[in-house]
Amino acid sequence: MAELPPQAEAFNKPKVELHVHLDGAIRVQTILDVAKRRGIHLPATTVEEMKQKIILHEPGTLTSFLEKFEEYMHVIAGDREAIKRIAYEFVEDKAKEGVIYVEVRYSPHLLANTKVDPVPWNQKEGDVSPDEVVRLVNEGLSEGGRAFKIKARSILCCMRHMPNWSMEVLELCKKYRHDGVVAIDLAGDESLNCKAYPNHRMAYEEAVRCGIHRTVHAGEVGPATVVREAVEVLKAERVGHGYSTLEDHALYKQLLDQNMHFEMCPVSSKYTGACNSDFSKHPIIRFRQDKANYSLNTDDPLIFNSTLQLDYSTAHKYMGFTEEEFKRLNIKSAESSFLPEEEKAELLDRLHEAYELIQSTAF
Numbered sequence: 164m165a166e167l168p169p170q171a172e173a174f175n176k177p178k179v180e181l182h183v184h185l186d187g188a189i190r191v192q193t194i195l196d197v198a199k200r201r202g203i204h205l206p207a208t209t210v211e212e213m214k215q216k217i218i219l220h221e222p223g224t225l226t227s228f229l230e231k232f233e234e235y236m237h238v239i240a241g242d243r244e245a246i247k248r249i250a251y252e253f254v255e256d257k258a259k260e261g262v263i264y265v266e267v268r269y270s271p272h273l274l275a276n277t278k279v280d281p282v283p284w285n286q287k288e289g290d291v292s293p294d295e296v297v298r299l300v301n302e303g304l305s306e307g308g309r310a311f312k313i314k315a316r317s318i319l320c321c322m323r324h325m326p327n328w329s330m331e332v333l334e335l336c337k338k339y340r341h342d343g344v345v346a347i348d349l350a351g352d353e354s355l356n357c358k359a360y361p362n363h364r365m366a367y368e369e370a371v372r373c374g375i376h377r378t379v380h381a382g383e384v385g386p387a388t389v390v391r392e393a394v395e396v397l398k399a400e401r402v403g404h405g406y407s408t409l410e411d412h413a414l415y416k417q418l419l420d421q422n423m424h425f426e427m428c429p430v431s432s433k434y435t436g437a438c439n440s441d442f443s444k445h446p447i448i449r450f451r452q453d454k455a456n457y458s459l460n461t462d463d464p465l466i467f468n469s470t471l472q473l474d475y476s477t478a479h480k481y482m483g484f485t486e487e488e489f490k491r492l493n494i495k496s497a498e499s500s501f502l503p504e505e506e507k508a509e510l511l512d513r514l515h516e517a518y519e520l521i522q523s524t525a526f
């Protein structure tokens with residue numbers, strides 16, 4: 164595999180990103196600024212020091228990774244200006260990475276401080292509800308979209324350990340379905356399955372009835388049974404991560420045949436311990452060989468100290484990805500996006516043009 168010159172981008176063309184957490188993609192400087200304004204004490208005063216607290220330096224576990232959010236979420240949650248600002252800055256950062264369409268996800272409840280039970284991050288009860296969080300994020304994303312000339316939509320997350328929030332998340336998806344919100348997700352610790360927590364299932368059943376798009380984190384660190392449950396019980400249209408699908412041959416074949424989309428996050432999968440840290444043995448290689456439908460995504464670039472370029476260069480350098488495959492997977496990502504059909508067609512036109520492909524090119 165040809166080595167890239169230092170600083171060169173593995174794929175310097177317009178990209179689509181479908182799996183990135185807003186609360187895992189905040190600028191460290193913003194956390195420091197907001198903490199200062201709100202008089203919140205942090206264990207660090209410079210970006211470098213704060214980064215050392217937040218980023219994962221070694222491969223760990225999903226649980227140790229999820230604990231990292233406790234370092235800073237209390238700074239942003241419950242603060243209107245901060246919530247809008249992180250959404251706006253997120254769009255700016257994505258535009259710089261060459262992303263032209265992004266679906267960004269978050270839990271409205273984890274950024275609220277009222278009408279949420281329990282109030283997260285040991286905050287005092289305040290007056291920012293999950294509903295207002297969605298409005299603020301929408302404002303930040305649409306102002307950012309206009310300023311930086313890219314399109315950003317959002318996905319609202321249910322959390323596996325908070326089943327009592329799930330119906331409220333679904334209601335927010337319905338309320339804002341024509342105002343920036345394109346789907347529902349289920350994030351958090353995969354060992355908590357839906358049989359034990361029927362509220363998630365009820366929310367997803369209602370999503371199906373209302374035509375709300377659905378993705379589910381499954382098969383990241385959990386077994387293939389979680390993927391099966393996501394697809395068969397929750398009727399997921401896309402799978403978040405899904406690496407362990409490979410353990411169940413029949414399921415893998417079925418999902419390949421169904422053209423199921425897998426939202427893959429190579430750098431993330433190393434640091435969460437989801438996959439072997441030797442990228443040359445990564446499950447994505449198998450998905451690529453089988454011409455599966457998948458995207459490449461950052462997941463939580465703040466915590467992995469990463470960029471989308473790093474995911475692409477990792478795929479290029481250690482997994483043998485070519486320019487042609489990058490084009491193919493971005494076209495697949497656009498096709499699997501949760502945009503309405505007309506907007507999806509426009510996005511596909513833009514990619515075909517940028518990649519100098521004729522419309523009928525079949526991958």
Ligand SMILES: O=c1[nH]cnc2c1ncn2[C@H]1C[C@H](O)[C@@H](CO)O1
Pocket residue numbers: 184185186187229232268269270273320350351352380383431435462463
């Ligand atoms: O990679 C992940 N797997 C499962 N849950 C995750 C991952 N990245 C972030 N989350 C959780 C923590 C966030 O607070 C939440 C909503 O974005 O989703």
